[in-house]
Amino acid sequence: MSSNPQGLFTVRDLSCTTEEGSRIFSGVDLSLNEGDIVIVQGPSGCGKTTFLKCLSHLNVYSGHIQLHGKTPKSYGVPLYRTKVAYVPQRPPLLPGTPRDFLTTALSFKSRRDHTKLSSSAEILESAAKIANSWGIDSELWERDWSNLSGGETQRIALAISVGFDGAEVLLLDEPTSALDHESCLLVERHIMNTLRSSDNSLKAIVWITHSPEQAGRVGNRFLYFSNGSAREETSLPV
Numbered sequence: 001m002s003s004n005p006q007g008l009f010t011v012r013d014l015s016c017t018t019e020e021g022s023r024i025f026s027g028v029d030l031s032l033n034e035g036d037i038v039i040v041q042g043p044s045g046c047g048k049t050t051f052l053k054c055l056s057h058l059n060v061y062s063g064h065i066q067l068h069g070k071t072p073k074s075y076g077v078p079l080y081r082t083k084v085a086y087v088p089q090r091p092p093l094l095p096g097t098p099r100d101f102l103t104t105a106l107s108f109k110s111r112r113d114h115t116k117l118s119s120s121a122e123i124l125e126s127a128a129k130i131a132n133s134w135g136i137d138s139e140l141w142e143r144d145w146s147n148l149s150g151g152e153t154q155r156i157a158l159a160i161s162v163g164f165d166g167a168e169v170l171l172l173d174e175p176t177s178a179l180d181h182e183s184c185l186l187v188e189r190h191i192m193n194t195l196r197s198s199d200n201s202l203k204a205i206v207w208i209t210h211s212p213e214q215a216g217r218v219g220n221r222f223l224y225f226s227n228g229s230a231r232e233e234t235s236l237p238v
């Protein structure tokens with residue numbers, strides 16, 4: 001459990017509307033403890049991705065979000081986003097190669113200062129090692145994103161997020177949706193081991209999946225979105 005009496009990460013009365021003013025969801029509460037993997041489920045279009053983006057301060061919202069009792073703004077939003085990191089289902093089509101992307105990402109001061117690994121080479125090595133354990137050859141880091149498959153792109157993007165070792169809360173948006181079953185199991189196992197290890201910064205995960213099997217394998221808490229609100233269940237529906 002978190003040693004901070006204010007809790008690791010708390011969300012109170014979170015609401016979000018579209019630019020036109022229609023409600024996507026409202027009144028969502030969530031309090032994360034160390035070691036939690038909260039599964040987020042619900043029908044397509046109910047607001048799961050938007051919820052994760054709000055948690056990482058990438059989307060406008062109303063309500064209260066605190067990490068260790070402090071608001072995103074009190075950290076400074078760029079630093080906060082490295083600590084509460086959103087990993088999209090697929091990165092938007094990027095120019096260049098994964099190596100170029102990593103070099104650019106590391107040029108942002110908030111990233112560079114808040115990872116335990118000291119140099120770009122070390123971070124690339126860490127991410128490449130993780131990706132390699134998921135079946136990604138090193139040569140793929142030098143290939144344009146546009147020439148990688150959906151599953152390769154997804155594993156490399158995820159390995160970069162995990163390899164940075166700066167996030168305390170990882171927000172995973174269908175992280176294995178493009179993977180075959182075996183690759184999916186490898187990725188799940190690695191992420192769960194990373195969470196359990198005391199050797200890195202990761203403390204909790206919020207994980208969107210449409211797969212009840214995956215939800216059962218990785219989750220210890222279950223948050224269901226429907227009709228503009230969310231409710232937490234103690235177990236998966238039978």
Ligand SMILES: Nc1ncnc2c1ncn2[C@@H]1O[C@H](COP(=O)(O)OP(=O)(O)OP(=O)(O)O)[C@@H](O)[C@H]1O
Nearest residue numbers: 018019020024042043044045046047048049050051
């Ligand atoms: N910028 C935006 N402007 C208008 N509507 C938006 C915007 N972003 C999201 N929406 C709408 O908000 C709703 C929730 O979208 P969101 O992507 O969060 O759903 P989701 O539950 O993640 O869906 P899926 O399971 O299909 O990925 C959808 O109806 C979507 O069209």
